[in-house]
Amino acid sequence: MDSNKRAAVDRRDFLKLTGVGLVGASSARLLLQPSGQAFASTLNKNDVAILYDASKCIGCLVCEEACKEYNNLPVETAPPSDLSAIKWNLIKQRQGVDPADGPFFSYQCMHCTDAACVMVCPTGALYKDREGFVAFDQDKCNGCGYCTQFCPFGVPHLGDVNLITGQAQAAKCTFCQARIQAGIGGPSCAEACPTGALTWGRRGALLEEAKARVADLIAEGHSGARLYGESEAGGLHRLSILLDEPSAYGLPADPQGPITFASTWQKIIQPLGEVALGTALLGVIGAFLVTRRNIRMEEVE
Amino acid sequence: MTVRIKGTAEAVTICWIPKYTLLERTMHWLHTATFVPLALTGLILYLPFLQPLAQGAAGQWIRLIHRGAAVIFGLLPIIYLIIQPRRLLMSLREFMFDKDDIGWLKGAFGYYLLGKHTAMPPQGRFNTGEKLNGVIMVLSWIAFGITGLVMWFGKGIVPPTLFRWMVIFHDLATIVTVCMFLVHLYLAVAHPLMWAGLVSMRFGVTSAAYAAEHHARWYYGPKRAKRLYEEAKEKAASEAGH
Numbered sequence: 001m002d003s004n005k006r007a008a009v010d011r012r013d014f015l016k017l018t019g020v021g022l023v024g025a026s027s028a029r030l031l032l033q034p035s036g037q038a039f040a041s042t043l044n045k046n047d048v049a050i051l052y053d054a055s056k057c058i059g060c061l062v063c064e065e066a067c068k069e070y071n072n073l074p075v076e077t078a079p080p081s082d083l084s085a086i087k088w089n090l091i092k093q094r095q096g097v098d099p100a101d102g103p104f105f106s107y108q109c110m111h112c113t114d115a116a117c118v119m120v121c122p123t124g125a126l127y128k129d130r131e132g133f134v135a136f137d138q139d140k141c142n143g144c145g146y147c148t149q150f151c152p153f154g155v156p157h158l159g160d161v162n163l164i165t166g167q168a169q170a171a172k173c174t175f176c177q178a179r180i181q182a183g184i185g186g187p188s189c190a191e192a193c194p195t196g197a198l199t200w201g202r203r204g205a206l207l208e209e210a211k212a213r214v215a216d217l218i219a220e221g222h223s224g225a226r227l228y229g230e231s232e233a234g235g236l237h238r239l240s241i242l243l244d245e246p247s248a249y250g251l252p253a254d255p256q257g258p259i260t261f262a263s264t265w266q267k268i269i270q271p272l273g274e275v276a277l278g279t280a281l282l283g284v285i286g287a288f289l290v291t292r293r294n295i296r297m298e299e300v301e
Numbered sequence: 302m303t304v305r306i307k308g309t310a311e312a313v314t315i316c317w318i319p320k321y322t323l324l325e326r327t328m329h330w331l332h333t334a335t336f337v338p339l340a341l342t343g344l345i346l347y348l349p350f351l352q353p354l355a356q357g358a359a360g361q362w363i364r365l366i367h368r369g370a371a372v373i374f375g376l377l378p379i380i381y382l383i384i385q386p387r388r389l390l391m392s393l394r395e396f397m398f399d400k401d402d403i404g405w406l407k408g409a410f411g412y413y414l415l416g417k418h419t420a421m422p423p424q425g426r427f428n429t430g431e432k433l434n435g436v437i438m439v440l441s442w443i444a445f446g447i448t449g450l451v452m453w454f455g456k457g458i459v460p461p462t463l464f465r466w467m468v469i470f471h472d473l474a475t476i477v478t479v480c481m482f483l484v485h486l487y488l489a490v491a492h493p494l495m496w497a498g499l500v501s502m503r504f505g506v507t508s509a510a511y512a513a514e515h516h517a518r519w520y521y522g523p524k525r526a527k528r529l530y531e532e533a534k535e536k537a538a539s540e541a542g543h
Contacts, residue, residue: 123352125356167365261465283484291413294416
């Protein structure tokens with residue numbers, strides 16, 4: 001009878017301990033989150049953005065050269081077919097499209113508001129700049145390559161991968177972040193573009209400009225003209241005026257899939273996992289204390 | 302061999318009987334020696350407050366150590382299978398669950414945490430908790446193997462969607478196995494009733510009295526263990542009736 005009473009109290013104690021452990025683990029998880037990783041996915045009309053107008057692009061490749069030069073990227077011997085660690089801005093021509101219908105398209109980082117790459121980057125090398133674009137700190141990158149697999153646009157790439165050791169470094173368009181952060185100018189591609197196909201400025205103003213341009217294009221007979229990036233991926237900081245379906249340019253009509261995947265992983269599964277680990281640790285410590293009181297070593301055979 | 306127990310003046314004689322082979326113990330400790338660095342390097346990529354260790358050159362080293370340890374971790378069961386296939390399959394069969402395991406789980410809380418001396422359903426060489434541990438280890442070895450190989454060699458080859466699922470499953474397997482490791486570690490080094498576990502995994506032998514108490518089906522055989530269990534239950538019931 002006496003031992004039953006003692007046991008009942010102890011079970012309550014144990015449940016209390018577990019409860020305290022759960023709360024403790026959850027709050028520790030919140031407190032230990034570094035401020036830099038607090039991922040702000042807010043969109044501001046004063047963010048900087050690039051606007052690309054496919055109807056004005058003549059495929060002269062000046063933007064590609066300006067990008068290479070400013071970012072000190074080695075020049076390829078043959079024209080590449082896709083973005084790479086040393087190709088951050090690439091013009092592709094759509095086959096069988098009339099020159100009047102905008103056959104070119106410039107591929108570069110879309111600088112998403114809900115950037116999947118930033119969510120999955122375990123080092124903080126990829127981060128949201130206060131101006132809204134997705135910046136990159138090369139020194140922090142450890143080459144894990146998660147960004148290359150979670151980006152809905154296939155933008156980040158790993159350079160010089162050693163398949164056995166995994167040694168690598170990711171790279172992508174950085175919005176020429178050093179120039180923006182120092183306030184000395186905009187992205188080199190947009191600054192260099194001779195036709196006004198690539199321009200940069202405040203996102204709110206560019207959106208208005210782009211919508212007016214789309215209306216004009218439709219009036220001129222380009223019935224497929226549309227704006228891409230106003231709300232995709234939470235709002236892109238690389239807006240595009242297309243003359244056809246996004247799929248005609250190899251762009252995803254809805255890039256949300258990988259973003260939802262990344263945020264479920266990072267914002268639900270991982271925090272729950274951390275709470276589980278913390279609870280297991282505190283539970284074990286609690287069990288140690290409870291057991292020490294209940295089981296005397298002298299009684300053990 | 303004699304052991305002096307705290308609080309008494311008498312010496313107790315312990316009769317030691319063999320429990321784990323040299324190969325079993327070697328495999329256990331090599332598994333430990335690879336799992337711990339794998340978990341630590343993995344958690345560096347996972348826990349936000351360890352982020353500084355994941356960055357730049359330090360992060361490259363972390364990833365290299367993770368891969369080196371992973372190769373050995375992955376090969377151990379295969380080496381075991383090659384050297385002693387029958388012993389490995391025997392152990393795997395011992396992980397099978399039966400209805401005694403439900404009784405053990407029901408009684409475990411009171412028995413191991415509150416120190417109640419209730420009769421527990423007789424256990425084989427591995428008790429229910431150890432079997433759960435073993436089954437999860439086998440499943441997680443498979444999960445870590447598949448997901449890890451895809452993450453190592455599949456980047457850019459497999460569809461990104463598959464890669465993403467592999468990362469998630471690798472993560473989930475980490476959470477489950479690290480939680481289990483913490484419990485396993487505690488039971489092995491700090492739980493008073495499990496004192497013989499660490500001895501047997503170090504030296505291969507266990508106390509006969511301990512085996513009779515905790516692994517009766519293995520020690521006495523199933524029939525006698527069941528009879529003793531029924532007798533113990535009847536005795537407890539008649540005592541409670543008085």
